[in-house]
Amino acid sequence: MRRWLLISCCVAALLTWASAEVAQGDDADALADLIDRRIDAGLTAEGVKRVPAADDAEFVRRIYLDLHGVVPSAEQAARFLDDDSQRKRDRLIDELLASERFGEHFGDVWRKRLISPQANEQRMQTDRFSAWLADRFNANDGWDRIVTDLLTASGRIDDNPQVTYLIEGRFPLGVTDLTDLTSRYFLGVQLNCAQCHDHPFVAWKQEDYWGMAAFFAQIQMPGRPKKVYELGVKDDSQMTLARLNGGDEIDGFLSRPPTFLGGQEHEPLRGQTHRAALAQWITSRDNPYFARAAVNRMWWHFFGRGIVTPVDDMHSANEPSHPELLELLSQQFADSGFDLKLLCRAITSSRTYQQTSRPGDQADDEARLFARMSIKVLSAEQLYNSLVAILGPPAKTPSVNVRLGARYEFCQSFAGDGEGEPTRFDRGIPHLLRLMNSPQFAGRSITALASRVQSSGQSADDAVEELFLTILSRRPTAAEIEAAADELANGNSPQAVYRDLAWALLMTSEFSLNH
Amino acid sequence: MHIPFTRRGLLSLTAGATLSGWLPRLAAHATEEKQVKSCILLWMAGGPSHLDTFDLKPDAPDRVRGEFKPIDTSVPGIQISEHFPKFARQMEHAALLRGMSTVESDHQLATYHVHTGYQKRAGGIAFPSLGALASRELGRRDFPLPNFVCIGEGPRHGTRSGFLGPEHQPLDVTSPDRGTDFLEPLASRAEFQRQLALLRRFDDAFQDAYRDQAAQAHRSALERSVKLMNAEQKRAFDLSLEPDAVRERYGSGSFGQGCLMARRLVESGVRFVEVMSGGGVGWDTHRDNFPRTRALSLEADAGMAALIDDLNERGRLDSTLVIWMGEFGRSPQTTSGGGRNHWSRAWSTVLAGGGIRGGQVIGKTDRDAAEVLERPISVVDFLATVCTILGIDYTRQNRAPGVERPIPIVDTSKMPQVVSELL
Numbered sequence: 001m002r003r004w005l006l007i008s009c010c011v012a013a014l015l016t017w018a019s020a021e022v023a024q025g026d027d028a029d030a031l032a033d034l035i036d037r038r039i040d041a042g043l044t045a046e047g048v049k050r051v052p053a054a055d056d057a058e059f060v061r062r063i064y065l066d067l068h069g070v071v072p073s074a075e076q077a078a079r080f081l082d083d084d085s086q087r088k089r090d091r092l093i094d095e096l097l098a099s100e101r102f103g104e105h106f107g108d109v110w111r112k113r114l115i116s117p118q119a120n121e122q123r124m125q126t127d128r129f130s131a132w133l134a135d136r137f138n139a140n141d142g143w144d145r146i147v148t149d150l151l152t153a154s155g156r157i158d159d160n161p162q163v164t165y166l167i168e169g170r171f172p173l174g175v176t177d178l179t180d181l182t183s184r185y186f187l188g189v190q191l192n193c194a195q196c197h198d199h200p201f202v203a204w205k206q207e208d209y210w211g212m213a214a215f216f217a218q219i220q221m222p223g224r225p226k227k228v229y230e231l232g233v234k235d236d237s238q239m240t241l242a243r244l245n246g247g248d249e250i251d252g253f254l255s256r257p258p259t260f261l262g263g264q265e266h267e268p269l270r271g272q273t274h275r276a277a278l279a280q281w282i283t284s285r286d287n288p289y290f291a292r293a294a295v296n297r298m299w300w301h302f303f304g305r306g307i308v309t310p311v312d313d314m315h316s317a318n319e320p321s322h323p324e325l326l327e328l329l330s331q332q333f334a335d336s337g338f339d340l341k342l343l344c345r346a347i348t349s350s351r352t353y354q355q356t357s358r359p360g361d362q363a364d365d366e367a368r369l370f371a372r373m374s375i376k377v378l379s380a381e382q383l384y385n386s387l388v389a390i391l392g393p394p395a396k397t398p399s400v401n402v403r404l405g406a407r408y409e410f411c412q413s414f415a416g417d418g419e420g421e422p423t424r425f426d427r428g429i430p431h432l433l434r435l436m437n438s439p440q441f442a443g444r445s446i447t448a449l450a451s452r453v454q455s456s457g458q459s460a461d462d463a464v465e466e467l468f469l470t471i472l473s474r475r476p477t478a479a480e481i482e483a484a485a486d487e488l489a490n491g492n493s494p495q496a497v498y499r500d501l502a503w504a505l506l507m508t509s510e511f512s513l514n515h
Numbered sequence: 516m517h518i519p520f521t522r523r524g525l526l527s528l529t530a531g532a533t534l535s536g537w538l539p540r541l542a543a544h545a546t547e548e549k550q551v552k553s554c555i556l557l558w559m560a561g562g563p564s565h566l567d568t569f570d571l572k573p574d575a576p577d578r579v580r581g582e583f584k585p586i587d588t589s590v591p592g593i594q595i596s597e598h599f600p601k602f603a604r605q606m607e608h609a610a611l612l613r614g615m616s617t618v619e620s621d622h623q624l625a626t627y628h629v630h631t632g633y634q635k636r637a638g639g640i641a642f643p644s645l646g647a648l649a650s651r652e653l654g655r656r657d658f659p660l661p662n663f664v665c666i667g668e669g670p671r672h673g674t675r676s677g678f679l680g681p682e683h684q685p686l687d688v689t690s691p692d693r694g695t696d697f698l699e700p701l702a703s704r705a706e707f708q709r710q711l712a713l714l715r716r717f718d719d720a721f722q723d724a725y726r727d728q729a730a731q732a733h734r735s736a737l738e739r740s741v742k743l744m745n746a747e748q749k750r751a752f753d754l755s756l757e758p759d760a761v762r763e764r765y766g767s768g769s770f771g772q773g774c775l776m777a778r779r780l781v782e783s784g785v786r787f788v789e790v791m792s793g794g795g796v797g798w799d800t801h802r803d804n805f806p807r808t809r810a811l812s813l814e815a816d817a818g819m820a821a822l823i824d825d826l827n828e829r830g831r832l833d834s835t836l837v838i839w840m841g842e843f844g845r846s847p848q849t850t851s852g853g854g855r856n857h858w859s860r861a862w863s864t865v866l867a868g869g870g871i872r873g874g875q876v877i878g879k880t881d882r883d884a885a886e887v888l889e890r891p892i893s894v895v896d897f898l899a900t901v902c903t904i905l906g907i908d909y910t911r912q913n914r915a916p917g918v919e920r921p922i923p924i925v926d927t928s929k930m931p932q933v934v935s936e937l938l
């Protein structure tokens with residue numbers, strides 16, 4: 001903590017300077033400018049140069065995947081590429097942020113985080129919870145209000161989808177799961193090691209863990225855990241951690257009164273539940289973790305790595321790569337009323353976000369210092385959404401069990417264990433075999449795409465271009481046009497050539513990645 | 516490999532001949548690397564009742580004893596359930612571990628714990644399962660088949676490779692009759708070659724321009740998949756190459772056929788195969804414990820007995836460890852619905868082959884099989900023992916991305932003790 005305080009003192013002067021310069025908290029351009037200047041300062045200090053800006057094709061595919069979780073259609077990509085007006089990137093960002101798909105994508109992303117990976121399979125299909133999150137993101141409710149609602153919800157899932165977090169977040173380990181998830185996602189800290197022992201490298205002590213866990217102890221535990229679906233979440237002011245530990249022994253259990261992270265003991269108010277008090281503390285503008293966690297997590301979403309990395313391991317011994325930037329952005333984010341769309345707009349309209357991912361002379365340093373964009377792997381959801389957008393709904397496939405829905409099954413099969421590093425490709429032979437050889441997408445759907453391209457009566461060059469725009473959101477290079485021409489000249493039917501082209505493009509690394 | 520000169524040995528040699536000289540070449544391979552072992556984990560999803568399989572309590576009260584009778588085995592003094600009659604004749608190859616004592620009583624948590632040796636925590640480290648660890652420690656990197664294969668329908672949360680990454684992820688075969696899914700191209704072989712050539716041409720350009728690790732990992736997974744599609748060893752997945760008589764001996768269900776496929780895979784060089792019994796959580800007999808356990812036992816008995824028999828006849832048993840286990844046992848008290856609930860404090864597993872000392876029972880439970888009286892075996896004891904049998908140094912440490920501390924294969928901070936009676 002002391003180190004943080006030191007950094008905070010150092011940036012105090014900067015803050016005054018910044019708030020004078022950023023006259024309006026809701027001015028995304030000014031924030032984007034601030035991002036670029038802080039990144040430049042880091043680059044100058046280390047003698048690393050920025051790579052060139054992303055070309056329009058890189059940008060259009062990247063921004064659709066990051067904000068909508070899907071590649072743009074051929075028409076959307078072509079329209080953007082052919083638009084030669086000023087500020088077309090800003091306009092596209094605004095357009096995507098205003099679309100319902102923005103909230104749907106972020107609802108998808110957050111559902112995956114907030115629901116315990118051990119949740120019962122049936123219950124993992126929490127579409128109503130995603131929809132609730134999507135509405136909130138689309139309405140641009142402050143992050144503080146969304147988190148408060150998640151932590152203070154009551155009742156049954158059927159009546160209040162937001163209570164899903166408390167129910168599924170605590171299965172099957174109850175209080176300990178909620179403590180882990182809440183500290184990880186809303187505070188950006190990993191407390192879980194401290195459940196059983198004092199953290200060896202950082203300040204978290206076992207008593208910090210159990211002090212936080214105590215806030216969740218009042219949530220009534222029905223005798224049989226699954227009963228919670230019928231009974232819903234209720235508070236029982238008589239419940240304490242000690243009583244919870246009565247049945248099965250919990251690893252590393254320590255009896256502690258509810259204590260906010262950092263050591264401030266909670267003084268209960270009449271009529272206020274422990275978790276309401278926790279929500280109030282977490283989402284307060286003075287909370288040292290909340291805004292920083294949200295900013296770092298959002299930065300990670302767009303850049304594939306956090307300003308603090310690992311993204312949820314913020315502690316005194318793990319310094320941010322750009323401390324002032326994190327501090328300033330967090331401050332502005334809190335000042336804006338925790339406005340997520342503003343944060344997205346600021347990041348995506350920065351020069352830093354709009355750089356190419358092609359490496360220059362110092363590939364690793366460029367990525368570390370954000371002198372270039374990192375290449376991210378399409379998440380299972382982005383991959384599924386994109387395949388459906390390009391090829392239409394999945395075909396029935398005998399060996400694929402879609403009892404719980406085709407999208408659910410696909411995402412289960414293609415997701416890694418937990419939420420991995422976005423820049424790490426974690427798929428193996430089973431996934432590649434399925435993409436290449438399963439009729440779910442690669443069979444008739446590809447043939448249909450080839451026919452569509454052929455029957456629109458265009459020239460061979462135009463047909464090839466349409467395939468590239470549809471699948472990779474860009475036009476083919478001269479070499480690629482030549483490769484296609486070679487195939488056509490070899491005496492294969494145009495239909496077969498288009499099919500081979502479409503299949504090959506879908507199997508490229510370029511398609512599986514967000515560059 | 517020494518193939519004993521028996522009738523079945525001859526049969527398999529004949530079968531080998533039809534595989535265009537495939538078996539003899541495998542045999543040559545096997546001699547070269549005699550010391551490297553393989554493992555077949557027979558996974559009894561749902562938690563089989565130890566009282567009704569390998570730790571019967573004929574003298575317990577009615578509500579505990581259950582309906583099944585103990586029978587003698589080929590080893591004097593060792594008795595098991597009457598519904599494992601074939602396996603009973605192979606007891607000299609096997610050891611019963613009756614002192615399993617673990618801490619998780621929830622299916623998913625227990626499945627994860629006994630597979631990985633670590634308890635699952637929300638959002639925590641993704642630990643590799645035993646199969647992934649064996650793939651990493653025993654597998655050959657240039658081998659065209661994945662070194663870890665998982666057969667049959669069933670829960671997969673205990674079989675992932677976690678932080679060991681995609682190279683050690685199991686190849687899932689959901690139906691042994693159908694074989695591996697998606698191993699053949701949708702297009703003709705000729706067209707597939709054309710497609711692949713185009714793909715490589717396009718992908719090379721991207722790789723050159725972006726020089727990215729994720730792109731390289733994608734390309735490598737793709738090339739390994741193509742290698743598998745072209746490998747002759749993939750015939751190990753094709754059960755139609757086995758004589759009908761052999762297939763029948765293993766039992767016609769998914770589990771029996773999975774055992775047969777496991778034998779074929781191990782013979783072709785795969786290091787770890789997990790075969791699922793019980794579909795989802797079939798052994799989870801909260802109701803109707805007795806008829807369900809009887810049916811599942813008979814199916815398991817046929818598959819595992821045929822497997823041990825075959826491995827033995829083909830000279831593979833000493834280099835192949837067979838494990839029979841679930842995630843926990845079941846409660847001594849039967850419920851009003853004739854079922855038994857979860858029980859992790861005392862339960863049983865079975866080990867066979869792998870060069871262990873067979874024909875013994877290790878550990879002892881009390882009158883009701885509710886508590887372990889002698890030789891308790893924890894999860895880390897069990898896994899350290901299995902690793903030792905397989906020739907894996909379980910104290911070796913791995914590095915997980917983003918985790919500062921090294922992670923031993925088996926959690927050495929929990930002081931694992933190898934069950935040395937087996938060695």
